[in-house]
Amino acid sequence: MKNFLIGGVPEHFNLPWYIALRDKEFQKEEINLRWKDYPGGTGEMAAALRNKEIDMAVILTEGIVRDIINGNDSKIVQVFVKSPLLWGIHVAADSDYEEILDLKGTDAAISRYGSGSHLMAFVNAENHHWDLKNDLKFKVIQDLDGALKGLPKGKGDYFMWEKFMTKPYVDNGTFRLIGESPTPWPSFVIAVRNDVLINEEACVKAILKVINDTTANFKAFPNVDELIAKRYGQKIEDVREWLSLTSWSDAQLTSKELENIQQKLLELKLIENKIQETSILHNF
Structure with a gap:
């Protein structure tokens, strides 16, 4: 064996x-x-x-x-x-952010550098023509549990995670979903x-x-x-x-997917x- x-x-x-x-x-x-x-x-x-x-x-x-x-x-x-993968873009339910454009220059909560939540924050920023050097900031929160605890306390302004896994926390009023960003692969x-x-x-x-x-x-x-x-x-x-x-x-x-x-x-x-x-x- x-x-x-x-x-x-x-x-x-x-x-x-x-x-x-x-x-x-x-x-x-x-x-x-x-x-x-x-x-x-x-x-x-x-x-x-x-x-x-x-x-x-x-x-x-x-x-x-x-x-x-x-x-x-x-x-x-x-x-x-x-x-x-359909990434949901989430904010704390009581935050003032209403749409993705409001997040420009704010802190993206990420599990860690090099993670999907980190990389997709760049993809999302590029999709909205932000300055990748100046309009992207990060707060490391480890995982989904870290975001659930941190976002309502202001540790990070938005959090990108798979939409359906976070849906229960949108339903119970912890997060609010303000956008989506699918992977192009x-x-x-x-x-x-x-x-x-x-x-x-x-x-x-x-x-x-x-x-x-x-x-x-x-x-x-x-x-x-x-x-x-x-x-x-x-x-x-x-x-x-x-x-x-x-x-x-x-x-x-x-080969085409990998090149992309x-x-x-x-x-x-x-x-x-x-x-x-x-x-x-x-x-x-």
Whole structure:
């Protein structure tokens, strides 16, 4: 039995992993796969890959591309969620901010530097033609819980996080949603440390086959909408809308998609240079 440790955010996108683990699908392949939640998101997982604390991660596409370019010794093995991530732009419910333009020059609450919430603040700023040097400021709040505690107290002025995961906190009056910003590329990929790919490629392929078989049938699972609603504290109508907008994948990023991501990161001055596709993507 081979031991593997995978990291991911504790969100509904990753429920297929929970189902496959629950049903002992990986053990049937002689693989003892353990899951570790990373509420801090992409920056926290990228650090865990670098520090060899985990073998693989389900991670935001733009975040891991940037971290690989900056020296993370890992590669993307496939897309996991091919639909864009719909980032909600949130403020404290009692704040004076009414629209995105009001946020120009204010503090974006981010989980950490290099995280999705950090990178997407740049994308949002560019979409609204802000000065990326002078109109973007940041306050580190660690994760969603940090934003829930911090934003109402003035630690950060706005917070970007996946719209449906934050919807319960809009409904209960903690946050107010004032805009949305979808990623212009597939939202989640699976990344694996290079030493693991070299030494355990067959096992990685077996893990991918199990999860891809699970996602292929995910929406057809009996009462999957009710399971998601209960597990993640969501309203059933929100879950059904999210399911209608979300699609999983077993394909690799295309050259065009990777070029688009690298070009955007370069334009936003989040990387200093592009690197070869073969240094970022692993094709079996």
